Amino acid sequence: MTARLLSVGFTVLFLSSCVPPGAARISCRNEDGDAVDWFAFYKLPQNREQKNPSTGLEYMYLDPMTHRWRRSQGLVNMTQSILGRTLQQLYEAHEAKNNRTAYLIYNDNAPRSVDYSWKQGHAKGFLLWDKSQGFWLIHTIPRFPPFPEEGYSYPSTGKKYGQIGICITYNYSQFVEIDSQLLSCMPNIYSCSIPATFHPELTYLPKLCARSRIPRIPHRRLSRLQSIKGQNFLHFAKSPYFVDDIYVTWMAQQLQTNLLVETWQPKLPSNCSLPYYVYNIKQIRMSGQFAFSSYYDHAKWCVSQRYKRHWTCIGDLNRSPFQTRRGGGFICTQNKHIYLAFRGLILHYQNCNQS
Numbered sequence: 001m002t003a004r005l006l007s008v009g010f011t012v013l014f015l016s017s018c019v020p021p022g023a024a025r026i027s028c029r030n031e032d033g034d035a036v037d038w039f040a041f042y043k044l045p046q047n048r049e050q051k052n053p054s055t056g057l058e059y060m061y062l063d064p065m066t067h068r069w070r071r072s073q074g075l076v077n078m079t080q081s082i083l084g085r086t087l088q089q090l091y092e093a094h095e096a097k098n099n100r101t102a103y104l105i106y107n108d109n110a111p112r113s114v115d116y117s118w119k120q121g122h123a124k125g126f127l128l129w130d131k132s133q134g135f136w137l138i139h140t141i142p143r144f145p146p147f148p149e150e151g152y153s154y155p156s157t158g159k160k161y162g163q164i165g166i167c168i169t170y171n172y173s174q175f176v177e178i179d180s181q182l183l184s185c186m187p188n189i190y191s192c193s194i195p196a197t198f199h200p201e202l203t204y205l206p207k208l209c210a211r212s213r214i215p216r217i218p219h220r221r222l223s224r225l226q227s228i229k230g231q232n233f234l235h236f237a238k239s240p241y242f243v244d245d246i247y248v249t250w251m252a253q254q255l256q257t258n259l260l261v262e263t264w265q266p267k268l269p270s271n272c273s274l275p276y277y278v279y280n281i282k283q284i285r286m287s288g289q290f291a292f293s294s295y296y297d298h299a300k301w302c303v304s305q306r307y308k309r310h311w312t313c314i315g316d317l318n319r320s321p322f323q324t325r326r327g328g329g330f331i332c333t334q335n336k337h338i339y340l341a342f343r344g345l346i347l348h349y350q351n352c353n354q355s
Ligand SMILES: *[C@@H]1O[C@H](CO)[C@@H](O)[C@H](O)[C@H]1NC(C)=O
Pocket: 055, 057, 075, 077, 078, 079
């Protein structure tokens, strides 16, 4: 008993000695502003036809505590949304201008930009970290987030279609892996700061941030990542030099599972040419919500067809011939709750013999 109390006491002492008073650790945050190991969100498309029209700002979310999709308390354009809460840490770090935190924001469709970046990866996300830990949020929203100096807002262009995202909190050691994964994706970085204190450990992100010459890029790279609480993930990073359908030739065969794939207005048909098949999802429905077709869904995700493998992946690329030539990635995990939440959304998918 005494020993246990002592060890609890030591743990408290140890933790409090690591974190400066008043400073919370950089993490993905839920709507209450509490740190979470990971969360996923699904922003619903605009729908004017139903009895209770949706504005295109409602979203559903999932974290290790909810176990299933839960409707958000507020709208995605509010600073109290999970995106607003999580980005708040970036705004504070940006304001403080200290050399202890680093951040990087990328989007092929950057806010305020007039020309579209075709060479760079079809990838969207942002990272914030310090020498202890941080998060990497991957999403599908064009022109988001705003430049940090502008604070939080949600673009009106992100309302019409469904959008998705996943945030994962990582120990600092994982950022060394993330450094190489992002290099292969060739992200279009539009705002970043990586102080010199990070340069010894991170090889590529400081170079990408400074727009200096980068070395040869691996055609593709697979990496194991682990969240701060120990959830395992697998990250697929595809460069523009690996010209193929990432779902068919790589993900399904690597994960050894047939995949049901939801992407925006898919142009490539379902494909049963290799040992593991890829089927396009046609329609999905959130419980208690309206059904919608992939035509209105800008999200990019896939799940195993059957529970046995229960993989779920969320990422950057659509099933389009043009995007076989783009960089981008997917983060995958074998978590029962995440799998059942996503698999349960699917109403119809396209078999290989159907048009
Ligand atoms: C969010 O969007 C709603 C609906 O368009 C609007 O009424 C509200 O003012 C917006 N809130 C913020 C903080 O922008």
